[in-house]
Amino acid sequence: MSTVDDRPGGATARTGGPTGRAGAGHGRRGVTADRWEVGSAFPLVVPAGGGWAGLAESVxxxxxxxxxxxxxxxxxxxxxxxxxxxxxxxxxxxxxxxxxxxxxxxxxxxxxxxxxxxxxxxxxxxxxxxxxxxxxxxxxxxxxxxxxxxxxxxxxxxxxxxxxxxxxxxxxxxxxxxxxxxxxxxxxSTVDRPLPPAPAPSDGQRLAAGTILAAMCLKTAYLGGAGLAKEPYLAGYVDGERRLRAAEVSAVSDFTATLLPALPVDELRVRRITNATVLADRLATLAGVTARAYPFGVVLECESHQRREELRRGLISRAVYPAVLWTLRPGEVGPRHLDYSERMLMLHTDARWTERDMTRVAALVRQVRQAAATTRAPAVPAGAPHRPRPISRRPRHQPSDDLPPKGAPC
Missing domain, CATH: 3.40.640.10 (Type I PLP-dependent aspartate aminotransferase-like (Major domain))
Structure with a gap:
């Protein structure tokens, strides 16, 4: 659903800044200027606020x-x-x-x-x-x-x-x-249907959550300017996701169970929706891309898979890391859904960032589109003789070798 950080040895790390109080200073506090990035997995942040008033025993x-x-x-x-x-x-x-x-x-x-x-x-x-x-x-x-x-x-x-x-x-x-x-x-249940019995905690879940939590801590330190390499926390996210994917049905970790009631979830939701509205508005007149604001973020729908990949790669090179939700498998879905999945990108708008950050992201999207348009080969007129492009002698790299993964296990 959301993406994880780059693989160790991959491209640029996907990071975002920690927040202070919800609605104040999002995306700036604790992040050095040269490590500004948008998208991907959360670092360790504990925003202050009113807490989750609606979290009841029935959940x-x-x-x-x-x-x-x-x-x-x-x-x-x-x-x-x-x-x-x-x-x-x-x-x-x-x-x-x-x-x-x-x-x-x-x-x-x-x-x-x-x-x-x-x-x-x-x-x-x-x-x-x-x-x-x-x-x-x-x-x-x-x-x-x-x-x-x-x-x-x-x-x-x-x-x-x-x-x-x-x-x-x-x-x-x-x-x-x-x-x-x-x-x-x-x-x-919104209609008071019985729920399954509460699950017991498992060692596999504790290990998965602990591995991801350690990566979140290291990511926070990195964003704050600590002299750390990215590889340790990148590897931690990947390992944690793998462990979480393999974990049996379990109770949530003690850390999450303790922190969850204290999170200002309503304020964080408002900030995410507000940021999405700002970003979509800044991209309203972008040719060839339809930008729509949703409660989860901004979804870009490109005119083709090729243009989507141009945009995705260009944003990654500029420290903006979009998600692909989801990479579907041919043969399992209809052509309409497969086509949509190959042309969409989701831009994160959560409370790690400010409206100013969203304006900057919009400018980078436009910059990537303009750069791609100027370097793209002109269309060959109908009837013109075909001239093969010269063969490059440079080593060819597959996208999986130099780009972050498009998505993570849900």
Whole structure:
């Protein structure tokens, strides 16, 4: 869902500045001028504020959003006899893989680019709706049959006000995609459905969270100007993500369980949405790119995959690290959703940065587009003789060797 930092030995590190009090000094405090960057995983930040007033005992916490969904599906299979789960075609592939290990999966035509026929959900089946970038999902026009359950993935905006009015049986979210936490997933019901028993903590979860937390600490030190190399914390994020992906269903780490109630989640959400509005406004007249503000950030839709990759590489070289949500697999999704996934980029707008940072990011996006336009080979007129380009003798590098990963396990 969100991206992690570069691999050790890769391009520039993906970092962002820690915050002070929500709404004041975001993106500047504690970050040296020569280490300004936008995007990617959180460093260790503990913003002060009002705390999470809505976090109640009815919310079940897990090690990740994936674990929350898996635990719910296992519970539904044993308690209610759920026999299958319907997932949208446009969805995180790694999560779909883990879901398929619990229940048979049926994919239906839905995604940010629109949908087709609504899924035919049978009795005793579960339907997962996804809030793409924080927008309300589209419910099927007919009510779910008896014994069926509707589940909403609200990872991109867990505090969305429309969630309580949607009437879904269950809601789950990965908390670390919008909050500065090393781990954490949440599961709750807006209609008071029973939840699975609270999970026990596991050593694998503790190790994964501890590894990521150590990377967050090192990243904070680096951003503040400490004489540290990037490689240690970059390797820590990669190792932590790997461990978290492999961890069994577990309780959340003690660190996250302790910090979560104190985070000013409402203020952080407002700042993220405000920044997204500013950034999208600054990009409103950019030719060839459609910029849309969402509660999760700004999504850029380019005219082609080639132009998207030009923009992505150009931004990375300028210390802006966009996310690809998600890199879908050909053959598993329809052509419309695959095309959209290959043309989109998500720009982070969370509370690590100020409106001034968003204006700077917009200027860099325009700079990359202009640079690409001036260096791009002119179109060959119809009927003109083809002249092959000279073969370069320079070593050829694959994108995976010199660019950060496009996405991380969800």
């Amino acid at each position: 079940r916490l897990y090690g990740s959003g994936r674990q929350a969904l898996v635990a719910l599906l296992e519970y539904g299979r044993h308690e209610y006899g759920w026999s299958a789960v319907h997932l949208p075609e446009y969805y995180c592939p790694e999560v779909a893989d883990d879901v398929a290990a619990v229940l048979p999966v049926h994919r239906y035509d839905a995604g940010p680019a629109g949908g087709g026929e609504p899924p035919r959900v049978g009795p005793g089946e579960a339907l997962v709706l996804v809030s793409y970038f924080g927008t309300p999902p589209v419910r099927p026009p007919t009510p779910a049959p008896t014994g069926a359950a509707v589940i909403v993935d609200a990872t991109h905006d867990p505090l969305a006000p429309w969630l309580s009015h949607l009437g879904a049986d269950y809601v789950f979210a990965s908390l670390r995609k919008t909050l500065p936490l090393p781990d954490g997933g949440a599961l709750w």
